[in-house]
Amino acid sequence: KNEVEQSPQNLTAQEGEFITINCSYSVGISALHWLQQHPGGGIVSLFMLSSGKKKHGRLIATINIQEKHSSLHITASHPRDSAVYICAVRSGGSNYKLTFGKGTLLTVNP
Amino acid sequence: NAGVTQTPKFRVLKTGQSMTLLCAQDMNHEYMYWYRQDPGMGLRLIHYSVGEGTTAKGEVPDGYNVSRLKKQNFLLGLESAAPSQTSVYFCASREQGALHGGYTFGSGTRLTVV
Numbered sequence: 761k762n763e764v765e766q767s768p769q770n771l772t773a774q775e776g777e778f779i780t781i782n783c784s785y786s787v788g789i790s791a792l793h794w795l796q797q798h799p800g801g802g803i804v805s806l807f808m809l810s811s812g813k814k815k816h817g818r819l820i821a822t823i824n825i826q827e828k829h830s831s832l833h834i835t836a837s838h839p840r841d842s843a844v845y846i847c848a849v850r851s852g853g854s855n856y857k858l859t860f861g862k863g864t865l866l867t868v869n870p
Numbered sequence: 871n872a873g874v875t876q877t878p879k880f881r882v883l884k885t886g887q888s889m890t891l892l893c894a895q896d897m898n899h900e901y902m903y904w905y906r907q908d909p910g911m912g913l914r915l916i917h918y919s920v921g922e923g924t925t926a927k928g929e930v931p932d933g934y935n936v937s938r939l940k941k942q943n944f945l946l947g948l949e950s951a952a953p954s955q956t957s958v959y960f961c962a963s964r965e966q967g968a969l970h971g972g973y974t975f976g977s978g979t980r981l982t983v984v
Contacts (some may be wrong), residue, residue: 764912793973802977803960846912856901856964857928858973860912 763787766847766861773868779834781864783847786828793858794821794832795846803846806832837868873897876961876976883951883983891946891979893961899974901964902944903928904936906957907978913960919944951983 767782783792794806807814807821809830814821818837823830834841847861874895883889893902900921905913915928917936925936933955935947944963948955961976 795975803962803975805972805974808972848913857903857915857918858913860905860914862910862912 763859764847764849764861766845766864768864769862770865771867773837773866775838775868775870777837777868779837779841779866779868781832781845781847781866783830783832783861784828785830785847785849785859787849787851787859789825789828789849789851791850792823792830793848793850794830795848797844797846797863799843806845834866837866839868839870842866842868874961874963874974874976876959876979878979879977880980881982883948883981885951885953885983887951888947888949889951889981890948891959891961891981893944893946893963893976895942895944895963895974897963897965897974898941899963899965900941902938903962903964903973904934904944904946905960905962906930907960908957916946916959951981953983955981956983957981 763786765784791810793808795803797803809823818835820833844863844865846863848858877892903918904916907913914930916934919925919938922941937945959979962973964973
């Protein structure tokens with residue numbers, strides 16, 4: 761069983777819809793990261809969370825440490841949000857290694 | 871622009887050939903990582919380095935070697951390429967102790983072994 765599970769694997773939405781992507785993990789962590797990867801492109805770090813909630817523009821990330829769960833929300837989705845969104849967790853320790861989920865492919869249609 | 875630069879971006883190798891992937895960062899980051907990304911799987915850690923002159927094995931180190939002779943460069947070597955090493959390779963770096971915790975990724979190297 762993968763230590764980091766994301767749902768859904770694929771998500772199709774219409775422009776303007778509210779999007780939620782979920783991430784559950786099974787190990788104790790010191791931080792959780794949300795990343796974005798456009799098709800054929802590089803990987804960009806969106807958020808790092810260790811508690812609570814963070815917001816950047818139309819993106820909101822939340823984490824519940826007790827329930828080992830995080831969500832990434834996109835408000836007023838736009839076709840340019842189409843990408844793979846990846847959840848990654850960092851366990852304790854000093855080497856800052858990440859364990860990645862398989863990603864959620866989001867397609868936003870105009 | 872500051873960031874992580876990977877070279878080459880694309881490469882096709884024949885089975886048994888060798889090659890070196892270069893990762894260079896200009897942010898003075900201590901930590902550097904090599905990952906591979908395969909369809910249907912999350913990124914997997916090959917090797918990593920916590921500072922100049924140090925390297926360590928990750929989840930899938932077999933068939934790869936690394937070196938970090940200079941702080942800004944992290945090299946990934948394939949001594950004898952195999953078709954199973956066909957993948958997209960990503961390098962990442964991170965500043966030691968940074969509370970905001972951002973990782974910076976390179977744009978990837980798409981390697982095909984035939």
